[in-house]
Amino acid sequence: MTTLVRYNTVPALVNRLMALNNYYNRPTYRGNGYVHTPAVNVKEDDGAFHLEVAAPGLKKEDFKVSVHKNTLTISFRQEQNTDETVGTYTRKEFGLLAFERSFRLPKTVDVGQIQATYVDGILKLDLPKVEVKEEQPKEITVA
Incomplete structure (x- = not known):
């Protein structure tokens, strides 16, 4: 799970190493299809807050966006259609079947007003902020 707001406290060298890790995190074949992040x-x-998820070639009906407690989850699952077998592949590299991303939301996000759109291969989510009132300490008198 990823935290939505991340403050950069990691040195630049470690950031570059993490970027290399992301480069090598390519789609992998698991069971009946490709899974990647x-x-x-x-x-x-x-x-x-505005999220943009790179998901080209998919249909908006196949996305599932949900919020449970303070976690936003974006997932996609495509059913594999086995009725259309026209020819045999010797190698098949594209055909995304599933992914899931989760984000821990800050208390300032108004969960009831989140909006999502899918245009030109980009899933865009708008997460409006709301002002959070600090709880005032309450004194209780002992009887």
Whole structure:
């Protein structure tokens, strides 16, 4: 699970090593299809967080976006259609069948107002912010 807001406290060398790890994290074949983790951009402005998930060639009906407790989960699962077998592949490298990404949301996100759109291969989510009131300490008198 990824935290939505991340502060850069890691030295630049470690950041480069982590980028290399992401480069080698290519789609893998598991069981009946390819599984990989799509790239995600997270932007923040004064009023909201904006997520962009790179998921080209998919249908918006196949996405599932849910929030449980303080975790936003974006998943995709495509049923493999075995009725159309026209020819035999000697190698088949594309054909994404599933992925899932989870993000821990800060308390400032208004979960009831989250909106998602899928245009030109990019799933965009807008997570509006709401002002969180700090709890005031409550004194209890002992009787």
